[in-house]
Amino acid sequence: MNDPADMIDAEGLIEAMVEIVGPEWVLYDPEETRAYASDALTAYREIPRVVVLPNGEEEIVAIVNICQQRQIPIVPRGAGTGLSGGARPIREGVVLSLARMNRILALDPEAAIAILEPGVRNLAISEAAFPHGLFYAPDPSSQIACTIGGNVNENAGGVHCLKYGLTLHNVLQVRGILSSGEVFECGGQTPDSPGLDLLPLLIGSEGMLMIVTEVTVRLLPRPTHAKVVMASFDSIETCAHAVAAIISSSLIPAGLEMMDQAATRAVEDYVHAGYDCEAAAILLVESDGSKTEVDEEIAEIKEILLLNGSRSLVVSETEEERQRIWSGRKNAFPAAGRVAPEYYCMDGTVPRRQMAPLLAHIAQLEKHYRLRCMNVFHAGDGNMHPLILFDGKIMGEWARAEAFGNAILEKCIELGGTVTGEHGVGVEKLDSLCLQFTDAEREVFHALKKVFDPLRILNPDKGIPSLRRCVEHGRKRVDAQKRLPTNLEHF
Amino acid sequence: MKLEEKIPRRAEVEDLLARCVQCGFCNATCPTYLATGLELEGPRGRIGLIKSMVEGHAVSEKTQHHLDRCLTCLNCETSCPSGVEYRRIIDIGRAWMKDCIPRGIGSHLPRVMLSKMMAHPIGLGLGFRVGRWFKYLLPSAFRPYLHPPRRLNLALSPATETLRTVLLLQGCVQRHLAPAINQALSDVLVKLGYRVVEIRHADCCGAVGHHLGDSETAKAQAKKTMRALHPYLLDPTLQGDQAPIIVMTSSACGLMLKDFEALYQEDLEMAEDAKRIHQCALDPLELIERHVSAIRHRIDHAGIKGLSLKIHEPCTLQHGLKLKGRLAALFSSLGFEVSQGVAPHLCCGAGGVYSLMNPEMAQSLREEKRRHLGLEGQGDAIALTSNIGCMLHLDSKGEVVHWIEFLQGLFKEGR
Ligand SMILES: Cc1cc2nc3c(=O)[nH]c(=O)nc-3n(C[C@H](O)[C@H](O)[C@H](O)COP(=O)(O)OP(=O)(O)OC[C@H]3O[C@@H](n4cnc5c(N)ncnc54)[C@H](O)[C@@H]3O)c2cc1C
Ligand code: SF4
Numbered sequence: 006m007n008d009p010a011d012m013i014d015a016e017g018l019i020e021a022m023v024e025i026v027g028p029e030w031v032l033y034d035p036e037e038t039r040a041y042a043s044d045a046l047t048a049y050r051e052i053p054r055v056v057v058l059p060n061g062e063e064e065i066v067a068i069v070n071i072c073q074q075r076q077i078p079i080v081p082r083g084a085g086t087g088l089s090g091g092a093r094p095i096r097e098g099v100v101l102s103l104a105r106m107n108r109i110l111a112l113d114p115e116a117a118i119a120i121l122e123p124g125v126r127n128l129a130i131s132e133a134a135f136p137h138g139l140f141y142a143p144d145p146s147s148q149i150a151c152t153i154g155g156n157v158n159e160n161a162g163g164v165h166c167l168k169y170g171l172t173l174h175n176v177l178q179v180r181g182i183l184s185s186g187e188v189f190e191c192g193g194q195t196p197d198s199p200g201l202d203l204l205p206l207l208i209g210s211e212g213m214l215m216i217v218t219e220v221t222v223r224l225l226p227r228p229t230h231a232k233v234v235m236a237s238f239d240s241i242e243t244c245a246h247a248v249a250a251i252i253s254s255s256l257i258p259a260g261l262e263m264m265d266q267a268a269t270r271a272v273e274d275y276v277h278a279g280y281d282c283e284a285a286a287i288l289l290v291e292s293d294g295s296k297t298e299v300d301e302e303i304a305e306i307k308e309i310l311l312l313n314g315s316r317s318l319v320v321s322e323t324e325e326e327r328q329r330i331w332s333g334r335k336n337a338f339p340a341a342g343r344v345a346p347e348y349y350c351m352d353g354t355v356p357r358r359q360m361a362p363l364l365a366h367i368a369q370l371e372k373h374y375r376l377r378c379m380n381v382f383h384a385g386d387g388n389m390h391p392l393i394l395f396d397g398k399i400m401g402e403w404a405r406a407e408a409f410g411n412a413i414l415e416k417c418i419e420l421g422g423t424v425t426g427e428h429g430v431g432v433e434k435l436d437s438l439c440l441q442f443t444d445a446e447r448e449v450f451h452a453l454k455k456v457f458d459p460l461r462i463l464n465p466d467k468g469i470p471s472l473r474r475c476v477e478h479g480r481k482r483v484d485a486q487k488r489l490p491t492n493l494e495h496f
Numbered sequence: 497m498k499l500e501e502k503i504p505r506r507a508e509v510e511d512l513l514a515r516c517v518q519c520g521f522c523n524a525t526c527p528t529y530l531a532t533g534l535e536l537e538g539p540r541g542r543i544g545l546i547k548s549m550v551e552g553h554a555v556s557e558k559t560q561h562h563l564d565r566c567l568t569c570l571n572c573e574t575s576c577p578s579g580v581e582y583r584r585i586i587d588i589g590r591a592w593m594k595d596c597i598p599r600g601i602g603s604h605l606p607r608v609m610l611s612k613m614m615a616h617p618i619g620l621g622l623g624f625r626v627g628r629w630f631k632y633l634l635p636s637a638f639r640p641y642l643h644p645p646r647r648l649n650l651a652l653s654p655a656t657e658t659l660r661t662v663l664l665l666q667g668c669v670q671r672h673l674a675p676a677i678n679q680a681l682s683d684v685l686v687k688l689g690y691r692v693v694e695i696r697h698a699d700c701c702g703a704v705g706h707h708l709g710d711s712e713t714a715k716a717q718a719k720k721t722m723r724a725l726h727p728y729l730l731d732p733t734l735q736g737d738q739a740p741i742i743v744m745t746s747s748a749c750g751l752m753l754k755d756f757e758a759l760y761q762e763d764l765e766m767a768e769d770a771k772r773i774h775q776c777a778l779d780p781l782e783l784i785e786r787h788v789s790a791i792r793h794r795i796d797h798a799g800i801k802g803l804s805l806k807i808h809e810p811c812t813l814q815h816g817l818k819l820k821g822r823l824a825a826l827f828s829s830l831g832f833e834v835s836q837g838v839a840p841h842l843c844c845g846a847g848g849v850y851s852l853m854n855p856e857m858a859q860s861l862r863e864e865k866r867r868h869l870g871l872e873g874q875g876d877a878i879a880l881t882s883n884i885g886c887m888l889h890l891d892s893k894g895e896v897v898h899w900i901e902f903l904q905g906l907f908k909e910g911r
């Protein structure tokens with residue numbers, strides 16, 4: 006039998022990769038590469054030509070050099086938990102998995118920093134910091150599995166980001182390989198480093214600017230106490246109103262999450278978090294700190310919630326109870342898998358006062374598209390995650406789900422929000438970005454991309470939509486009178 | 497090679513697969529993914545491979561290899577927020593594999609031998625004895641299984657009051673390698689007032705064959721076990737609240753008993769018994785837990801002062817039977833200070849007969865587990881476990897023991 010390697014390796018690409026990382030760490034047979042066809046957004050799939058798993062910066066440099074010489078696109082991949090197709094392969098390209106590079110290189114409890122390889126799992130950082138009384142604050146729901154490299158590239162957030170900030174606020178330094186094969190470092194361990202501050206540019210760059218090989222994060226003292234209040238509301242409007250009341254008080258809760266009834270019912274079935282499934286919406290509000298701080302803050306939170314229409318309240322009494330209450334929220338996405346064969350998770354943001362109107366609109370869209378939608382969101386910053394439930398096996402359902410999702414995002418923009426809160430653009434939101442940004446804005450994005458990656462080999466078709474794409478989709482925001490620039494390259 | 501058009505249990509597996517939303521959470525606790533970083537060596541990838549088979553894509557030895565490397569530790573079931581029943585998926589996948597990819601003799605022979613050997617207890621006993629003489633000629637992975645049997649001879653104390661009837665299935669490997677374990681359970685149960693009936697002619701429950709994807713042998717063995725239990729299930733004195741309790745001291749076998757129901761759901765003749773067995777089967781832990789206060793007064797803690805007590809909960813116990821944390825809880829409620837070490841959720845690498853088939857992976861997981869349990873350090877440590885496979889795999893000088901044997905040794909003279 007012919008070795009499939011011979012058939013598809015006309016250019017000797019596989020051979021070159023094998024030389025760098027060894028045969029065990031190069032996959033090319035579709036039987037195996039199919040496992041890398043998508044990230045957690047499974048609707049977008051593509052089988053890559055090669056998957057390679059390097060171990061160490063030198064190997065990455067060698068891989069990038071080969072790809073650069075041959076103009077072969079590279080798609081970096083962490084744990085593949087992304088929800089916007091950022092790690093979805095390109096057919097002619099290489100998937101570069103960072104999963105083997107999962108060592109914690111240093112953890113300095115005194116400086117409260119950790120230096121990590123990109124494949125270290127988010128939760129593993131806090132586990133390693135635990136004995137020192139420290140933790141890594143950003144806690145996406147996927148924290149058990151997602152990697153710090155993926156977090157940096159998506160600027161991941163989580164339930165505790167209201168108080169402790171997003172990935173951006175907790176990363177001090179990033180090191181990586183540019184498409185030229187050069188090592189590039191930015192940020193520093195001191196609060197302010199000289200030169201232009203490029204760190205915020207790299208954080209959230211979705212693998213389009215460089216391959217991250219090392220991340221230095223800030224660790225924080227682990228709060229000794231934490232409690233969560235679960236409040237029930239009879240209507241979404243009162244719930245949204247209570248959120249506004251909390252935010253406008255002097256409090257900064259450690260977490261502020263809202264779930265609608267469809268969501269509480271879906272998770273309660275198996276997590277048994279003790280949610281009030283009769284309520285139209287529930288709110289989870291967390292306080293952490295010292296014991297007195299927590300007790301005072303919880304009393305204040307309770308008062309505000311009761312004043313603002315909460316019909317009943319539960320406060321966690323033990324750590325187990327607190328964990329149980331949160332486990333429902335943290336498992337909300339996959340729980341959708343229990344009520345429907347597939348779900349499409351949206352990630353839009355609206356100003357907080359627009360949450361209730363948006364939810365009312367979504368309820369109408371449910372009827373229009375004949376699909377159910379459950380809603381969970383980081384209420385503190387207006388970041389919504391509507392989960393549209395569908396069955397891909399039924400003809401036309403995926404198309405309806407996609408249209409439903411786009412309609413939600415359009416509404417977000419109309420209400421003064423954005424099309425992505427924390428899951429990134431990837432391939433999923435490309436069309437929506439045409440609405441969000443003007444030509445001039447997108448031109449700046451493309452120019453920046455070109456500085457970092459002139460050959461356009463790093464995750465080239467993601468993140469920023471080309472002008473052509475926007476025109477084809479009839480979704481351009483610029484008005485028709487303006488002349489379309491014709492010299493913009495197609496990314 | 498392609499799976500035929502009409503694949504068995506297709507609808508069932510499609511339903512099982514539909515639950516998986518590919519979030520990848522499960523990879524984070526999968527020992528083989530953690531060791532390699534390969535998507536194909538994690539549950540999400542393995543589920544994908546099986547899905548490919550359903551979709552009609554060609555499969556080869558590569559798929560077979562990745563499915564073989566799964567420890568069936570079921571850590572992925574515990575981590576999965578969508579409730580994916582990985583165990584059923586992998587069982588079906590492995591059975592298909594057997595039908596569509598012929599194995600080379602090197603991989604086929606030991607599998608068939610292991611699977612069939614379990615069906616012949618006399619041969620098995622002989623095999624162990626002969627194996628012990630020639631142990632240095634055999635692959636090193638087999639050696640832990642060839643130690644002389646541990647024996648402890650105990651006089652049974654008479655029962656005080658008779659509680660329910662316990663049917664104690666003797667199992668296969670364990671009967672030859674560590675007969676004292678069954679004896680210890682029997683002894684403790686009698687002390688607590690149970691009527692213990694030892695079922696000797698049942699042999700292997702089928703777990704080994706089941707693991708290896710040899711569902712025919714597994715079914716034949718399971719049938720033999722069910723036949724041995726059948727008279728008791730019919731016994732008019734053992735009905736209603738007097739229904740027998742069926743136990744096996746190895747949690748892997750206990751899990752298999754629970755599986756009988758699924759295995760025989762479509763077999764009109766066996767389904768009824770299989771269901772009863774499913775209902776009556778308990779892990780010894782669930783039984784002993786009921787008597788914590790009685791046991792507390794009758795055991796002697798003095799003898800083990802200064803000993804550090806580690807608990808290793810086998811995957812079959814925590815992820816399979818879903819009794820996570822209960823073994824540790826039992827001993828701490830009996831007044832011991834126990835530790836489960838770092839990462840107690842991870843597999844020790846024994847995985848039934850896995851350690852014989854994949855010695856390298858098994859060995860590296862073993863070393864990691866011993867380190868995590870603190871068995872490599874200074875001082876006396878004893879690790880308690882609930883499964884013969886894990887016990888032999890982890891042990892180096894008799895410091896890893898079955899918890900029931902340990903507990904029995906603590907009973908005060910005459911109590
Ligand atoms: C159930 C579920 C819940 C989730 N909850 C949250 C949440 O609460 N908050 C949140 O923010 N996100 C959430 N996510 C999304 C996802 O987990 C995050 O985006 C995460 O940061 C992705 O990490 P990853 O390691 O899986 O990266 P991947 O998905 O593998 O990659 C993500 C992107 O980063 C790039 N990339 C990865 N590693 C590197 C590297 N080393 N160098 C360069 N580029 C790289 C990839 O090319 C891709 O564009 C959730 C996902 C799921 C499935
Ligand atoms: S098995 Fe469960 S945890 Fe794993 S990918 Fe599927 S849904 Fe997620």
Ligand code: SF4
Pocket residue numbers: 525526527528529537538539542565566567568569570571572573582
């Ligand atoms: S059973 Fe264990 S080894 Fe197999 S996929 Fe699940 S976690 Fe991994």
